[in-house]
Amino acid sequence: MKPGFFNHLLLISHFELKRSFTTRKGLLSLVTFAVVWCVILVYPLRLVAELLLQEKDLMRYFNFFDFIGLGSIQQWHIPEFGVFWHFALLIFTMLSITVAADQTCSDRERGTLRFIVVRSSRDSVFFGRFAGVMVIQALLISATALSTLALVLYRDATLFASALTDLFVITVNLILAVLPFTAMMAALSAKVKSARQATVWAILIWTFLTGIISGFAYYLPVLSFFKFLVPGYQLSDLAQLSGWQTLQLAHVPLLQSFILLALGRWIMARQAL
């Protein structure tokens, strides 16, 4: 029996996971990420969380975090997760641009994609690669969230139940946050020749789109609606929220991803392989 779209999608995304977790290049990237994350966890994250705990009384009168624009950290009843939330929002969205840059471009340039496309549809390849990269990011996000949980439990094991809720909320939110960035890279990767080109274009498009829309919106405020099209548009608002409130903006990345994936699929269908 011939495998259908979802079967191909699973096979292709599974192959992407293999690329990240079993090949030398993939493992090297993972080890690098793990080392960097350990440093972040042990130093800035742990130290800021300790500072928040120790200076709780002092901050009633002078709030350093409000002063630097990170007052919302204190809304999280477990400070480690408050700090993690702010760090992770920035790190994972940036990381997404590099992790997801090479979804199809180098395989297309090498000709490898031809071996795959002759056995599956372009849609399966496009969405399969996207799903694979999303699962890899979800695993990285989960691993970092779990390491933060371990840090919390090391300090106070009684916080387990409430920490578990924070862990879940943050993990879901971060996955949603990287979704449009991954979709944008999927669309770019379907068009450009290399991962580096995809990254450069992502930065250029993101910067100019934000700048142009903001510029026009200054003179004609109704145009600020178009900011909605920019991936990560909601991140600054999202950083101010805590707990379950963070899911209030979930519709933004979902809609952005839908639009970007539709665009990417259209490009992929017309691209010469």
Added chain:
Amino acid sequence: MRSSIIQCQRLNHVYSGKAALSNVNFELDAGEPIGLVGPNGAGKTTLLSILSGFLRPTSGTVRLFGHPPGAAQLIGKISALPQDARLDPGFTLIEQLVFYARLQGLTKQQAILEANRVLQEVSLKEAVHEKPLVLSHGMAKRVAIAQALIGKPALILLDEPTAGLDPVNVRTVRAIIAEQSSEATFIISSHNLAELDRLCRQILLLENGMMQTEKISINEQQAATRFITLQMGPSPVQEVITKFKGIEGVLQVTNPQKNEFIVEYDPCLQPHMDQQLMRCINTHHWQYRQLSHGKTLEEKLFFKD
């Protein structure tokens, strides 16, 4: 009963304003390997890319087994050896071939067996756990051919399968095609006319993006006149032509290249022309190297008159 496996109608493809294919029309039936020839830039790779679903034509319709290229119904039915395509350098040969086999619908166990089988076919069994970067050009080409054999497809499109290969590997590839051609129809794009002459019964000629109106058949049994090509040793050209012309049934003798003679004859008047020619050569104590029935493919394609 012969069935049409490929139908192309009014096929056009334009690259940056330049026509790569212009109004190409043809139909091909399943059967013996089919050669696709033409000079560089004639559109051979473009045509094969369109048939494989790698490229969308600018206009026109293409049907393979009644379906458009890239259709789900064609998975496992057609396969391709794209020109210059390389495997993923991060995975071993067996990992990639198993993956391809699984995409074609084989179970994991079947896929492992099939991947090993096709690597065995191309004599690369010992390299199954190697990564593509350590392979020589010839080995990489054979692996690319191996992936095209996965699942025994009915139609195999090969773009320059012997380009850059040494004579031993060329022979291996030719043997693979000859062996598999009873189970699959091959379409082979190549500049190696001698190669196609040996493998193919039918040739498609593309020139400047246009398909020549008639398909060239290598089978001349139905033709009114026939040809014999003679490769001679050093011999007096004029005398050879004169003596050959003197044999009953000979219509024309040409000398297109040094020491090569093409004899056109009427098979009704002289059904055993080869024996008559040999007798004539023997009588005059000339040396000959090779006698073959028919014209060479090069003569047929490019020196028709």
